[in-house]
Amino acid sequence: MTIKTDDTNYYREKILREAPETEPERQLYFCERVREIVKERYGGEATFHIETYGCQMNAKDSEKLAGLLLQAGFREAETENADFVLYNTCTVRENANQKVYGHLGYVHSLKNKRPSMLVGICGCMMQEAEEVEKIKKSYRFVDIIFGTHNIFKLAELLFDRLTTGHMEVDVWEGTTEVVEDLPAERKYPFKSGVNIMFGCNNFCSYCIVPYVRGRERSREPEDIVAEIRKLAADGVVEVMLLGQNVNSYGKTLDSPISFAELLRRVEKIDGIERIRFMTSHPKDLSDELIQVMKESKKICRHLHLPVQSGSTEILKKMNRRYTKEQYLDLVDRIRAAMPDISLTTDIIVGFPGETEEDFEDTLDVVRKVRYDSAFTFIYSKRSGTPAAAMENQVPEAAVKERFDRLLKEVQQISSEVCCRDLHTVQPVLVEEKNSHMDGYVTGRMGNNTLVHFPGDESLIGAIVDVYLEESKGFYYMGRQEV
Numbered sequence: 001m002t003i004k005t006d007d008t009n010y011y012r013e014k015i016l017r018e019a020p021e022t023e024p025e026r027q028l029y030f031c032e033r034v035r036e037i038v039k040e041r042y043g044g045e046a047t048f049h050i051e052t053y054g055c056q057m058n059a060k061d062s063e064k065l066a067g068l069l070l071q072a073g074f075r076e077a078e079t080e081n082a083d084f085v086l087y088n089t090c091t092v093r094e095n096a097n098q099k100v101y102g103h104l105g106y107v108h109s110l111k112n113k114r115p116s117m118l119v120g121i122c123g124c125m126m127q128e129a130e131e132v133e134k135i136k137k138s139y140r141f142v143d144i145i146f147g148t149h150n151i152f153k154l155a156e157l158l159f160d161r162l163t164t165g166h167m168e169v170d171v172w173e174g175t176t177e178v179v180e181d182l183p184a185e186r187k188y189p190f191k192s193g194v195n196i197m198f199g200c201n202n203f204c205s206y207c208i209v210p211y212v213r214g215r216e217r218s219r220e221p222e223d224i225v226a227e228i229r230k231l232a233a234d235g236v237v238e239v240m241l242l243g244q245n246v247n248s249y250g251k252t253l254d255s256p257i258s259f260a261e262l263l264r265r266v267e268k269i270d271g272i273e274r275i276r277f278m279t280s281h282p283k284d285l286s287d288e289l290i291q292v293m294k295e296s297k298k299i300c301r302h303l304h305l306p307v308q309s310g311s312t313e314i315l316k317k318m319n320r321r322y323t324k325e326q327y328l329d330l331v332d333r334i335r336a337a338m339p340d341i342s343l344t345t346d347i348i349v350g351f352p353g354e355t356e357e358d359f360e361d362t363l364d365v366v367r368k369v370r371y372d373s374a375f376t377f378i379y380s381k382r383s384g385t386p387a388a389a390m391e392n393q394v395p396e397a398a399v400k401e402r403f404d405r406l407l408k409e410v411q412q413i414s415s416e417v418c419c420r421d422l423h424t425v426q427p428v429l430v431e432e433k434n435s436h437m438d439g440y441v442t443g444r445m446g447n448n449t450l451v452h453f454p455g456d457e458s459l460i461g462a463i464v465d466v467y468l469e470e471s472k473g474f475y476y477m478g479r480q481e482v
């Protein structure tokens, strides 16, 4: 179908009239319409580039967005020098926002040279009204703005933008809808993230996520299992089950089921050899889950268990709903069941009211648990969260000093802990050609530690036995056992 400028309105109305009302059919229909427009306006194929910030949820969302764009006739480009550039944003800490504004400045200069270029922004930052206002006012070259709840609508939004010429802003406050069966472009052929739930109901007092990702919604177990079966048939051997708080999976479904039960069902899927999940909230981690992990042959011996702080007083102000002692007790129970498990964590330094004594408690937990690694963050004030209004914000210099001390401790322990499997043979999933050493490949052990060893590209996607010859602190050098 060709569109001439003077009959655009007629064309647009006809298309809107004929569009299916149900999903995903409606979006697939708009993908086709955008494909036709792209063909006419960009002389064949147009290119897209997605810049993704933040967590695994966003990475997964970007795979879905890429899937829709491929369906809509775009081809992926490596850089922002593309016909459509989309920023999938994060807002969990202030510096995440700053990075996006930096990129917007750059993409504006590109667009000045290439006026047909389209720029979109989506993700968590767009769920904040003041950020949307700022973009509408000061970044008027942006073409499309949408949030976290309607990423499935990308093609429809593009259609609107291309047929009206107006900046398209569509941010939803929330949703109960989970749109299934949309195309997704996976980054790796052999491993994939799988959303099992969306949103978060915990309202930790420092965290913006419940406001930007909305209330907790679980997918039906049948849909999850069907998706993983399809992935397995497609050659995927490792899945990462994704949710902000996987331990409360299934509680709000019409027929409630536990996360442990979901894991049992995923375990039975032929072809899947490794199961990971992220993130576990300590308050909801059940003994049933520990038992299922212990008995499983596929669930990786790794738990990411964010502690956030070691001080019971601070944990209370953070609304984490566990004490230092309860956390340490949970770690003991996990370790008693699985002595070889790797534990990793997130820690925030400088939460309002944190004293030297509170911080010492955090160091104490770090020394007792001995994490394989820890993501350490300086507290960032997020407006709209309860913590932003708290008194006693800690002075910057004190926070910086504590942060450096914590980092040193974490790194020291991690270099000691990470060599625990030295001189053993471990299964390694080969992920890529080593970019620094010719003739080497890089893979991951079940506990997520990286291993480099001599090998060629044909090994990518296979799980092979590797003898760990040398520990380099955070990774191993090895050789394949044949």
Ligand code: 5AD
Binding pocket: 092, 093, 206, 207, 208, 306, 308, 346, 347, 348, 377, 378, 379, 380, 381, 382
């Ligand atoms: N400041 C600093 N770190 C934060 N996180 C979440 N919100 C904030 C904030 N306001 C950290 C937590 C969480 C991780 C994903 O980001 O440690 O587990």
Ligand code: SF4
Binding pocket: 200, 201, 202, 203, 204, 207, 208, 209, 210, 244, 245, 281
């Ligand atoms: Fe944020 Fe807490 Fe929910 Fe994690 S559990 S997303 S830290 S509110």
